[in-house]
Amino acid sequence: MNDPQNPKAKEPPSTDVPVEEAVAERARAAGVATQGLDWRNVILVPTLALLAGLFVGALVMVFSDPDTLRSWASLGRNPGKALSDSWTLVYEAYSALFKGSLGSPRAISETIVSATPLIFAGLAVALAFKAGLFNIGAEGQLLVGAMTSVYAGFTFDFLPGPVHVTAALIAGFLGGALWGFIPGFLKARTGAHEVIVTIMLNYIGLLFVNFLLKSEIFIRSGRTDPITKPVAESAKLPPLLGAEYRVNAGFLVALAVAGAIWWLLFRSTVGFRFRTVGTNPNAALYAGMSVGGTYILAMVLSGGLAGLAGASQLLGVQYSVFPGFSSGYGFDAIALALLGRTHPGGVVMAALLFGVLRSGATGMQAATSIPVDIIVVIQALVIVFMAAPELVRQIFRIRADKQAEQDTLSASWAT
Amino acid sequence: MKVELRGITKRFPGVIANRNVDLTLIEGEVHTLLGENGAGKSTLMNVLFGLYSATEGEILIDDSPVNFDGPNDAIAAGIGMVHQHFMLVPVFTVTENVMLGVEPTGPLGVLDRDQARKRLLDLSTKYGLEVDPDAYVEDLPVGVQQRVEILKALYRDADLLILDEPTAVLTPQETRDLFEVIKTLKASGRAIVFISHKLKEVLTISDRITVLRRGEVVGQTTPAESDEHALATMMVGREVSFEVEKTPAAPAKAMLEVNKLSVLDDRGQLAVSDVSLDVRAGEIVAIAGVQGNGQTELVEAITGMRKLAGGTVRLDGKDVTGQGPADMFHHGAAHVPEDRQKHGMVGAFPIKDNLVLNSYDEKPFASGIKVERAAVTENAQRLVKDFDIRTPSIDVHIGNLSGGNQQKAIVAREFSQAEVLLIAAQPTRGLDVGSIQYIHEQIVRKRDEGCAVLIVSSELDEVMSLGDRIAVMYRGQILDVVDRADATRDKIGLLMAGSRQKDATA
Numbered sequence: 001m002n003d004p005q006n007p008k009a010k011e012p013p014s015t016d017v018p019v020e021e022a023v024a025e026r027a028r029a030a031g032v033a034t035q036g037l038d039w040r041n042v043i044l045v046p047t048l049a050l051l052a053g054l055f056v057g058a059l060v061m062v063f064s065d066p067d068t069l070r071s072w073a074s075l076g077r078n079p080g081k082a083l084s085d086s087w088t089l090v091y092e093a094y095s096a097l098f099k100g101s102l103g104s105p106r107a108i109s110e111t112i113v114s115a116t117p118l119i120f121a122g123l124a125v126a127l128a129f130k131a132g133l134f135n136i137g138a139e140g141q142l143l144v145g146a147m148t149s150v151y152a153g154f155t156f157d158f159l160p161g162p163v164h165v166t167a168a169l170i171a172g173f174l175g176g177a178l179w180g181f182i183p184g185f186l187k188a189r190t191g192a193h194e195v196i197v198t199i200m201l202n203y204i205g206l207l208f209v210n211f212l213l214k215s216e217i218f219i220r221s222g223r224t225d226p227i228t229k230p231v232a233e234s235a236k237l238p239p240l241l242g243a244e245y246r247v248n249a250g251f252l253v254a255l256a257v258a259g260a261i262w263w264l265l266f267r268s269t270v271g272f273r274f275r276t277v278g279t280n281p282n283a284a285l286y287a288g289m290s291v292g293g294t295y296i297l298a299m300v301l302s303g304g305l306a307g308l309a310g311a312s313q314l315l316g317v318q319y320s321v322f323p324g325f326s327s328g329y330g331f332d333a334i335a336l337a338l339l340g341r342t343h344p345g346g347v348v349m350a351a352l353l354f355g356v357l358r359s360g361a362t363g364m365q366a367a368t369s370i371p372v373d374i375i376v377v378i379q380a381l382v383i384v385f386m387a388a389p390e391l392v393r394q395i396f397r398i399r400a401d402k403q404a405e406q407d408t409l410s411a412s413w414a415t
Numbered sequence: 416m417k418v419e420l421r422g423i424t425k426r427f428p429g430v431i432a433n434r435n436v437d438l439t440l441i442e443g444e445v446h447t448l449l450g451e452n453g454a455g456k457s458t459l460m461n462v463l464f465g466l467y468s469a470t471e472g473e474i475l476i477d478d479s480p481v482n483f484d485g486p487n488d489a490i491a492a493g494i495g496m497v498h499q500h501f502m503l504v505p506v507f508t509v510t511e512n513v514m515l516g517v518e519p520t521g522p523l524g525v526l527d528r529d530q531a532r533k534r535l536l537d538l539s540t541k542y543g544l545e546v547d548p549d550a551y552v553e554d555l556p557v558g559v560q561q562r563v564e565i566l567k568a569l570y571r572d573a574d575l576l577i578l579d580e581p582t583a584v585l586t587p588q589e590t591r592d593l594f595e596v597i598k599t600l601k602a603s604g605r606a607i608v609f610i611s612h613k614l615k616e617v618l619t620i621s622d623r624i625t626v627l628r629r630g631e632v633v634g635q636t637t638p639a640e641s642d643e644h645a646l647a648t649m650m651v652g653r654e655v656s657f658e659v660e661k662t663p664a665a666p667a668k669a670m671l672e673v674n675k676l677s678v679l680d681d682r683g684q685l686a687v688s689d690v691s692l693d694v695r696a697g698e699i700v701a702i703a704g705v706q707g708n709g710q711t712e713l714v715e716a717i718t719g720m721r722k723l724a725g726g727t728v729r730l731d732g733k734d735v736t737g738q739g740p741a742d743m744f745h746h747g748a749a750h751v752p753e754d755r756q757k758h759g760m761v762g763a764f765p766i767k768d769n770l771v772l773n774s775y776d777e778k779p780f781a782s783g784i785k786v787e788r789a790a791v792t793e794n795a796q797r798l799v800k801d802f803d804i805r806t807p808s809i810d811v812h813i814g815n816l817s818g819g820n821q822q823k824a825i826v827a828r829e830f831s832q833a834e835v836l837l838i839a840a841q842p843t844r845g846l847d848v849g850s851i852q853y854i855h856e857q858i859v860r861k862r863d864e865g866c867a868v869l870i871v872s873s874e875l876d877e878v879m880s881l882g883d884r885i886a887v888m889y890r891g892q893i894l895d896v897v898d899r900a901d902a903t904r905d906k907i908g909l910l911m912a913g914s915r916q917k918d919a920t921a
Contacts, residue, residue, distance in 0.1 A: 268784045269776040272768070279761050285720060286750075286758040287773040288741025 046339050046346070048392050049385035050353065057378035058090040061370055065089055093368045100363020101356040107363075109247040113317055115355030117142070117326075119254040120309035121333030122340060122347040123261050124176075124302045128194075129342045130265055131298035132278035137183060137198025138306040139330025140205030141176040143321075145307020146314045147209055148175030150218070150321050153231025153314065164234040165315060169253070172311025173304040179205055180303015181296065188292030194299070202330070210323060220320070227322040237316035250316035255348065257308065262344040274298055306330060335383045354379065416442045416477060416493060416574040416606060418463070423472035425458055432458040434630045435472070440575060445597060445607040447617050449650055450627035451847035453817045456610050457499075459627070460577050463608075464496045465489035495568025496577040499584075501560050505553035509546055510535055513567050538569050542599045556707065558589035565596065576600060577608040582616055583845045586705045586873055588912075594620050612650070612847050614643040615876075626650055651849050661859045664883035666695035670867035671717070671748075671836050676726035678709070678716040685724070686712035688891045694836065699858065699868040700896075701882030703875065703907055709891035710871045711753055714840045717869075718750045719743045720758075731835050744773050747834030751825055753841045753871070755818075759825040762814025766806055767795035769813045770828050802827035803853065819850035830857055837861050840871040855881060875904060875911075889913045 062068050071078070071085040101111045121138045128135035135141075149172030156167055183197035212218050213226035220229045237248040265271035277284045277294040284291050309329055314321060336354050340346030361375040385392050418440040425433040433455045440446050448456045461467045463474060465483030473480050476492055483489045486496075503512050514531035521527045532548050539546055544562045552560060561581060568576055578597075582590045597607055597620060611617050617624060618638045626634045626649045634649045648654055671694040680686035687709040694700045704710055715721035717728055719739040727736045730746050743750070752758040760769045771780050771791055779790040795809040804823045806816055813821055822842070830837065839858065843851040858881060862868050872878050878885055879902065886896040887910035894910050 267786055267788075269781045269786055270784050272775050272786060275764070276761055276772070279763050280757075282757045283759065283761050283772065286740060286752055288719075288739060288744055 045389050045392055046341070046350070046386060048396050049339070049382050049389075052385045052392060052395060053378050053382035054094070056381050057374060058094070060377055061090055061093055061374060062086045065370070089368065089370075093364050093370050093374075096364040096367035097360035098356070099360070100367075101358075101360030105241070106245060107359065109241060109245040110359040111352070111355040112247045112251050113355075114358040115351045116248075116250045116254050116316065117309040117313040117329045118332060118336060118351035118354050119251075119258060119348055120312055121306050121329050122336045122351050123258055123344060124180075124305035124309065125333045125337035126340065126342040126344065126347050127261055127265070127274075127305060128298050128302035129337060130271070130278050131274040131294055132281065133184075133187070133295060133298055133302070134195050135180070135183075135198055135299065135302045135306075136195055136334065137179065137201050137205075137303070137330070138309070138333045139326060139328065140198070140202035141179040141303040141306035142310040142313075142326050142330045143205050143209045144179040144310075145172040145174075145176035145304075146310030146321050146325060147212055147218070147228075148172055148178075148307070149311035149314050150228050150231060153235035153319075154229040157232035157234060159234060161234040164232065165237060168231065168235045168315055169308060169311050172307045172314070174307065176307015176310065177300045177304035180299040180301075180306070184296040184299025184303075187299070188295045194295075209321070213321065213323065218321075225322075228320045230320045231315060235315055236319065237312065246317060248316035250312035253308075253312065257305070258344045258348050261305070265344070270297070306333070309333070332379070335379060338383060339386050418494070418575055418606065419475040419478075420459070420463060421473050421475065423459065423462055423469045423474075425455075425462055425467060426470040432630050433462070433469075436627070436630075436632055438625060438632075440606045440608060442574065442604045442606045443601055444622045445601055445609055445620055447609045447611060447621040447624045448627060449612060449614075449617055449624055449646060451612060451650055451849060452819045452845075454627040454650075455630040456627055457579055458630075460496065460579060460608065460610065463489070464494060464577060490571050490573070493572060493574035494577070495571060495573025495575065497561065497564040497568060497579060497581060499580045501564050503552045503560060503563060506551065508549050508551055509555075509563050509566075510548045512552055512563055513548075513570050517571060535566060535570065538566055542569065542596060542603070544569075544596055556589075557584045558586065558592065561585070561589075561593070562596070573605070575606040575608070577610070579610045580612075580845070581609070582611060582613060587875060587908075588705065590616065614646050614848075617646065618643065628652055647848055650847075659855045659859060659880040662863075664698040664862065666698040666883070667865070668696060669693040670696045670731050671869065672727075672729040673717060674727045674729070676713065676716060676728065677724040678712040678721060679724050680709075680712055686891050687716065689726070690888075690891075690893050691726075692886060692893060692896070694867040694869050696835075696865050696867045697862060698883040699862050699870060699881050700884045700886060701870040701872060701878040702886045702888055702893075703878040703882075703911055704871075704873065704888035705911055706873045708888045710840070710873075710888050712891075713888070714750070714753065714838055714869075714871055717743075718748065718838060741773070744832070748836040748838065749829035749833035751822075751829050751837075751839035751842050753844075755822055755825055756814075760813050760821060763812055765810045766799070766804070766813050766816070766824055767791050767809040769824060770795045770798050770809075772828065774832065798824075798827040798831060802830075802857070819846045822846055822854065823850065826854055826857060830861055833861060833866050836867045836869070838869045838871075841873065842870065843872075843874070843877060851877075875907060878907065879904060887911055 068085045068089050071082045075082045099107070101107050121142060124138045124141070125135050149168050152168040152171035156164055159167060179201060182201060183192070183194045186192040186197055187194045210226065213228060218228040220227050237250045239245060240247050240249060240251070265274065273284070273289050273294050276287065276289060277291050281291050284294070310326065313326070313329070318325060332354055336350035337347055339353070340348070340350035357375045357379060361372040364370055365372050420436060420438040423433050423436045424431065436459055438459070448459065450456050458467065462469045465486045465488050474483070475481065481492055483492070504515065507515070510528060510532045513535050519527040519530045535548050538544065544566055546559055546562050546566065552563060555563070561584070565576070581593060585593060597609070601607060609620060618641070621638055624636050624638065624641065624646070625632055626646065628650060673690060673692045676687060676690045677685060678687040690713060692700070702710055712721060716723050719742060723737060727734060729735065730743070730748060733746065735743060735746060756762065761772070768791070771794060774780055775786065780787055780794070792809065798804065799806060799809055802823050804827060805820050813824060816824070826842070842858065843854050846854070858868060858870065870878070870881055883899050884896055885899060885902050885907060887894045887907060889911065890913065894913070897906065
């Protein structure tokens with residue numbers, strides 16, 4: 001089989017088999033797919049999904065704006081006007097959107113402020129997903145985390161500044177972790193599906209928090225409307241760019257936590273176990289890993305991260321909890337974890353992007369009278385395009401890479 | 416019907432999976448494609464079935480060129496394929512599965528199940544493919560599911576039937592049944608493509624044999640002109656030996672003692688009842704038996720993957736009853752699982768991670784919770800070399816390797832860690848001759864190193880060539896344990912079929 005005269009003999013002879021070369025080729029094509037770092041799937045597809053989302057979003061704008069629609073109605077008489085009106089509308093809307101989110105120091109500060117809780121919550125969803133769990137409950141975990149954090153924030157005011165902030169963050173983590181423990185435990189012990197349980201716990205968490213808001217322990221003295229006491233000065237996350245900008249140290253904490261989660265997932269035995277259980281629970285069982293224990297730990301950590309989302313929002317921006325404290329961060333988190341391909345780096349980028357959309361939306365509404373809700377439409381469209389990568393590939397003619405595909409998505413989002 | 420493949424070349428980026436292959440398939444003939452895993456047999460058939468399009472070359476049916484854009488075109492042209500992994504809907508009945516995609520409908524598009532059912536029954540009687548049309552596919556044994564797949568192809572009027580490794584999942588009895596079916600189909604004027612690497616079977620059933628190696632046709636022959644040895648040499652490209660070379664066993668003390676073990680299966684039925692068995696250091700005990708007689712559950716119970724309903728397990732004198740897989744591993748027991756893709760590996764992980772699947776959290780692969788990546792890499796490089804795992808890199812996803820190399824990787828992981836006991840369930844299922852030979856050698860080596868070895872196999876040849884003692888399982892019980900010296904193929908075969916005859920030695 002191996003001709004000694006073969007000039008290729010310096011290659012290891014054992015790989016001299018066509019199909020194994022094919023394997024090598026496929027593996028190279030998939031890049032270092034081992035850790036989901038393949039640029040084509042991690043960067044390119046999300047970017048194109050975003051572009052497609054913005055494009056379809058533009059269509060929605062055009063066809064929901066009465067003036068522009070009128071010029072389309074007279075398309076026969078003046079075709080140029082319909083097009084130029086549409087272009088003007090979309091251009092103004094998107095430029096207002098990006099000016100409002102990136103056009104000034106204050107805008108950038110606001111974008112980062114919006115992104116911070118999204119990073120934490122997105123990491124929560126991504127981490128659970130790596131262990132094969134679909135945590136829909138980030139919203140509830142976030143609220144419970146905010147409550148435990150606010151309690152620590154106004155109670156332990158005898159602590160010195162840095163210690164107090166840390167304690168309040170930890171309290172937020174623990175509150176979320178508790179709320180995440182419940183579905184993890186139920187899944188491990190009884191097989192109860194975490195999707196159902198976390199959805200239900202969102203309601204329980206929300207209503208429980210609303211109940212607590214009116215309780216003696218939390219309610220601000222002298223107020224009858226449900227709002228908690230403010231956290232002590234010492235528990236506030238310090239601003240990064242002086243008091244006039246709201247951007248605060250929470251963002252740095254979020255980046256550090258994202259780094260830590262990356263390490264945990266890809267460099268630690270805990271992450272190895274998470275990923276094994278998440279990709280092939282049968283093999284995990286065979287290898288002697290505790291599948292149930294992994295579910296519990298993953299949900300506890302995931303809940304804790306969601307709790308940190310609440311704590312960072314509380315200690316960095318709001319300083320007290322009230323109804324409507326979270327504007328759906330926990331739900332946006334599911335979408336952006338998907339957009340970020342459940343990779344910590346991707347989550348940070350996706351969160352920043354969502355931050356841009358969120359903080360730019362107000363400016364856009366002011367400039368063009370296009371309602372803020374269009375942002376929700378665009379976000380949803382991006383998710384649709386992400387969830388149907390085949391569609392994006394068809395539109396943009398990219399070659400498929402089935403392997404990486406299965407690694408991240410189809411494996412268990414559907415189950 | 417005559418199907419010709421002329422000069423088929425199939426390139427994948429940077430590789431050639433088929434190179435200039437010519438093949439002529441004629442009605443009333445069983446044409447075998449023989450070759451090792453990765454020789455390009457399945458690729459070639461996928462080209463014929465329209466799943467891939469050939470880079471070069473053409474396909475002619477009855478002398479006129481055809482162009483298939485997908486399986487639907489191939490099916491319309493009268494080509495049917497039974498894939499190695501069945502494409503059935505488990506929760507549908509046999510009839511529903513067969514008619515799926517070509518459902519007969521009545522007025523208003525109402526499904527006409529009766530018509531489909533009747534046609535199915537006709538086909539089933541005609542070709543001796545016995546099957547209950549109303550049974551749910553998930554309740555059927557593998558052999559019957561395969562019949563459903565064949566019926567599916569016949570229902571679509573296939574004149575050419577491609578069977579991709581059909582016997583890989585069958586018991587010897589089911590294989591015999593399948594061969595009867597193939598003969599009937601042949602007699603009815605159909606062309607059959609039979610893909611296999613099991614030489615005995617190939618010689619039994621084929622009319623013509625084409626041998627592929629590394630994507631090319633290396634020879635064509637007929638059973639009359641050839642024999643196992645010649646075929647194997649052609650297929651592998653070098654001399655191969657079928658005999659497992661081993662010296663008589665030198666058994667020492669009992670390492671695994673299983674006493675009155677009872678185990679329930681997934682449905683809560685008793686799958687193993689009152690099984691007692693010893694395996695001593697330095698011997699290979701082979702458990703023979705037709706698939707589904709409790710071997711799977713027995714092994715899962717011993718290795719801690721399944722709860723026991725009763726009985727005890729002792730390992731090296733210590734009571735390990737009811738301990739989990741991690742504990743068994745720590746006591747020095749290694750386990751090559753029956754279903755390598757389901758249990759043995761994580762397909763989406765690189766080879767190096769799979770090689771530490773059960774020791775990832777121990778020294779030297781971890782310190783605290785930190786994975787020592789250098790140690791993992793070093794371990795992988797060593798095992799890939801020692802166990803001849805053919806892979807371009809240790810970072811390749813193990814799911815991308817051929818079955819033989821996946822199994823070698825699992826064998827490498829387990830054999831390198833087995834100290835006291837090695838359990839290997841169906842260690843060579845679906846592998847090619849070269850890999851089988853290699854794994855058999857490794858098993859014997861483990862025995863000679865003083866390990867107690869327990870093998871489970873439904874291949875009679877494997878049991879006979881490896882076992883120092885042969886235990887036969889039937890309906891959850893061990894009918895008999897026979898010394899290799901006293902074992903004959905007939906005797907073991909009869910035991911496998913459940914006859915506990917006393918007169919065999921008389």
